[in-house]
Amino acid sequence: MVTIVDVARAAGVSPSTVSYVLSGKRTISKETRRRVERSIHKLGYQPNAGARALASNRTNVLALVVPLRTDLNVPVVMQFVAATVAKARSFGHDVLLLTKDEGPDGLRRVAGSSLADAMIVLDVESSEPRVPVLRELGRPVVLIGVPTDPGGLTCVDLDFTEAGAASVTHLAELGHRAVALLGPSPAVYERGTSYADRFLAGFKQAASSNKVRATTMACAPTYDALRTCLDTLLARRQRITGLVAHNEAVLGPLLSELDRRGLSVPGDISVLAVCPPDMAEAQVFPLTSLAIPVVELGELAVEMAMRQLDGPARPEVRLLSPQITDRGSTGPVAS
Amino acid sequence: MVTIVDVARAAGVSPSTVSYVLSGKRTISKETRRRVERSIHKLGYQPNAGARALASNRTNVLALVVPLRTDLNVPVVMQFVAATVAKARSFGHDVLLLTKDEGPDGLRRVAGSSLADAMIVLDVESSEPRVPVLRELGRPVVLIGVPTDPGGLTCVDLDFTEAGAASVTHLAELGHRAVALLGPSPAVYERGTSYADRFLAGFKQAASSNKVRATTMACAPTYDALRTCLDTLLARRQRITGLVAHNEAVLGPLLSELDRRGLSVPGDISVLAVCPPDMAEAQVFPLTSLAIPVVELGELAVEMAMRQLDGPARPEVRLLSPQITDRGSTGPVAS
DNA sequence: TTGAAAGCGATACCAC
DNA sequence: GTGGTATCGCTTTCAA
Numbered sequence: 001m002v003t004i005v006d007v008a009r010a011a012g013v014s015p016s017t018v019s020y021v022l023s024g025k026r027t028i029s030k031e032t033r034r035r036v037e038r039s040i041h042k043l044g045y046q047p048n049a050g051a052r053a054l055a056s057n058r059t060n061v062l063a064l065v066v067p068l069r070t071d072l073n074v075p076v077v078m079q080f081v082a083a084t085v086a087k088a089r090s091f092g093h094d095v096l097l098l099t100k101d102e103g104p105d106g107l108r109r110v111a112g113s114s115l116a117d118a119m120i121v122l123d124v125e126s127s128e129p130r131v132p133v134l135r136e137l138g139r140p141v142v143l144i145g146v147p148t149d150p151g152g153l154t155c156v157d158l159d160f161t162e163a164g165a166a167s168v169t170h171l172a173e174l175g176h177r178a179v180a181l182l183g184p185s186p187a188v189y190e191r192g193t194s195y196a197d198r199f200l201a202g203f204k205q206a207a208s209s210n211k212v213r214a215t216t217m218a219c220a221p222t223y224d225a226l227r228t229c230l231d232t233l234l235a236r237r238q239r240i241t242g243l244v245a246h247n248e249a250v251l252g253p254l255l256s257e258l259d260r261r262g263l264s265v266p267g268d269i270s271v272l273a274v275c276p277p278d279m280a281e282a283q284v285f286p287l288t289s290l291a292i293p294v295v296e297l298g299e300l301a302v303e304m305a306m307r308q309l310d311g312p313a314r315p316e317v318r319l320l321s322p323q324i325t326d327r328g329s330t331g332p333v334a335s
Numbered sequence: 336m337v338t339i340v341d342v343a344r345a346a347g348v349s350p351s352t353v354s355y356v357l358s359g360k361r362t363i364s365k366e367t368r369r370r371v372e373r374s375i376h377k378l379g380y381q382p383n384a385g386a387r388a389l390a391s392n393r394t395n396v397l398a399l400v401v402p403l404r405t406d407l408n409v410p411v412v413m414q415f416v417a418a419t420v421a422k423a424r425s426f427g428h429d430v431l432l433l434t435k436d437e438g439p440d441g442l443r444r445v446a447g448s449s450l451a452d453a454m455i456v457l458d459v460e461s462s463e464p465r466v467p468v469l470r471e472l473g474r475p476v477v478l479i480g481v482p483t484d485p486g487g488l489t490c491v492d493l494d495f496t497e498a499g500a501a502s503v504t505h506l507a508e509l510g511h512r513a514v515a516l517l518g519p520s521p522a523v524y525e526r527g528t529s530y531a532d533r534f535l536a537g538f539k540q541a542a543s544s545n546k547v548r549a550t551t552m553a554c555a556p557t558y559d560a561l562r563t564c565l566d567t568l569l570a571r572r573q574r575i576t577g578l579v580a581h582n583e584a585v586l587g588p589l590l591s592e593l594d595r596r597g598l599s600v601p602g603d604i605s606v607l608a609v610c611p612p613d614m615a616e617a618q619v620f621p622l623t624s625l626a627i628p629v630v631e632l633g634e635l636a637v638e639m640a641m642r643q644l645d646g647p648a649r650p651e652v653r654l655l656s657p658q659i660t661d662r663g664s665t666g667p668v669a670s
Numbered sequence: 671t672t673g674a675a676a677g678c679g680a681t682a683c684c685a686c
Numbered sequence: 687g688t689g690g691t692a693t694c695g696c697t698t699t700c701a702a
Contacts, residue, residue, distance in 0.1 A: 001695090003694095003695055003696085004695065004696060004697095005695080005696095013672075013673085014672070014673045014674070015673090015674095015695090015696080015697095016672080016673065016674080016675090016696095016697080016698075016699095017671090017672060017673075018696095019696065019697060019698080020672090020697095020698095023697080025697090025698085026671080026672090027671070028671075028672090029671060029672090032671080032672080044447075046443075046444070046447035046448045047448055047695080047696070048389070048448060048449050048694085048695050048696070049385075049388070049394075049448045049449055049450045050384075050385045050386070050387075050388030050389040050394065050449055050694080050695080050696090051385070051389045051678090051694070051695035051696040051697090052385075052695080052696055052697080053384070053385030053388075053678090053696090054383070054385040054386045054389050054677095054678045054679065054680085054694090054695080054696070054697090055677080055678055055695075055696040055697040055698080056678085056696075056697055056698085057678080057697095059384075059385065061431075064432075068413070068416070068417035068420065074409065074410045074413045074414075075409045075410060075413075077413065078403070078409045078410075078412065078413050079409075081403070081432070082403035082434065085403065085432060085433075085434055086434070086436070089437070094431055094432075094433070094445070094450060095431065095432045096396070096429055096430065096431055096432070097399075097416070097420060097429075097430045097431070097432040098420075098429070099417065099420055099421070101421070102424070108381075109381070110429070112379075112381035113381045113382055113383060113384045114383050114384050114385055115384045115429060221617075222617065223617075223618070223619045223620075252587045252588070252591075253587070253619065256587075256591040256594075256619070259591075259595070260594070282556075282557065282558075283558070284558045284588065284591070285558075336679090338678095338679055338680080339679065339680060339681095340679080340680095348688075348689085349688070349689045349690070350679090350680080350681090350689090350690090350691095351681080351682075351683095351688080351689065351690075351691085352687090352688060352689075354680070354681060354682080355681095355682090355687095355688090358681080358682095360681095360682085361682095361687080361688085362687070363687070363688085364687060364688090367687080367688080382679080382680070383678085383679050383680065384680095385678080385679080385680090386678070386679030386680035386681090386694090387679080387680055387681080388680090388694090389678090389679080389680070389681090389693090389694045389695065389696085390679075390680040390681040390682080390693075390694055391680075391681055391682085391694085392681095392694080
């Protein structure tokens, strides 16, 4: 193994000089820098991560805690992970992947043994058991999602309350007077997953202030559950003309069921999907959607974590404004 | 921060004793062990990963290199990741997530800086540019997939050649004389992804030896591509009665298109899916499937990597035998 | 602008 | 069965 000492010797300088060339924390003469860089290159030197971490208290590793159950939407999580890893690399960090299964102890372990400098935590629940732990770790943390009491922790998320409201408003402005929300799995609500509740609240609130009749329904990610939901929804006295699907997993099934029942979109029923943009485009026909900005969230989370590493930034809860893209699956009510 | 020295002092022993209690590499008297463990607990001691790595040349980190493009099947990759992380944890290892985008240099970087003890590499192509690099790293490596020349590297995968053959045989035994393969995206073939080619080869080979007429077709993961494929396939003179879908992304669309065209499964056409078991069960109706044993592969890969860490094991290429589970979507040809 | 050397917190060898 | 301590490879202070 090539060490910094080897490089120093080859370049005829001291190890500290090599270190400073690498870190840029000191001004180095042009000539010295050249010699050092040459030696580094020639010897193929690569700093040892462990030694570096030990000496500097910096691992250059970002821990990412994700839910790896199948009950949450997998492609969405994956997109998020991809965005995070890419962004982290751009800051010279690698990503250590932890699962939610490890719980609060996992966080303690990783922080306690200095495996990572900072953490990004996904799938935050309203009353999140990991929050108190995270607060005590004394390490930069960014939550994706907003617990009931973020107290001191940095959070970033889509403004789901606004999003819920915006979806209703979108439909209301098209003249819809009876709309439905096809929500996430009951399991998600039971867990108290914060975004689900917030969306629901915004949805109901806007429905009432827009004088729109709203039905809401959790829907497990299976064909059967979806059919049952649809049966119930479509059997209502007041015909539902607008449907908001806040459940990526059932988008495909939903469209094929509507088709099977002879309902055309948006002719008979408008469909607004709440999902990442690419997913809205990948359906049997493109769906008007309220975007879950997965990539932006991932990148933002990394940036916020890095900022905290640079020096204590004051905690903030950042909520991104919802944006709706019309792709033709919502339209005015036929009168 | 609590260090091993603090623990040693509190327990009235030397640091080395604490270390040995932790590692179990030395016999320790019952009494001493008790005292040490108590102190560890009381002080909340957690070994510093960097220091440990530096001193022992072991990081207890496993690097996992995954394709994070959207063109490959995301849920499948995710399942694999989940299985790997869980298994790695059971060996006391954490997982560092790398993307294929980093290419060979990424592997060099991670190995060179001792960020991980071993690597597991997904989405291996036939003529895989990373193979020569991996071979030179001198670190335990397990490839998921089999490059044309594994030379010295350990690989594990489903036996896709056998799998291709088994799917044809399954249909042939039910009396089908004209079958089709709906394969992965053209992009996958163009990349020379090894499993796609192997499956195709086995498929064709078995078709010819079973005297079955076989049509094969790559299919991009979009509705349009699928429709075009189906149009072509169903327009054939000799009516196709058996369909093998080796493309997780189009299973849903496929079934709804068949339905739309008034084709019943398996009455008019048998459908055999090549995908993870849970995916076969999650369709509009359960599909007979040839399982891609994602979880087993992930766990096996970790085990093989760990074995290599224990001492140089001789390289092997392990191919899992395909298994078909009948869920009713394939049946005898109506005559 | 550069060098010397004291740590960082473990492990594991050598002694006893 | 236990202790002392050199060592791992780097960062960073102190000195020049």
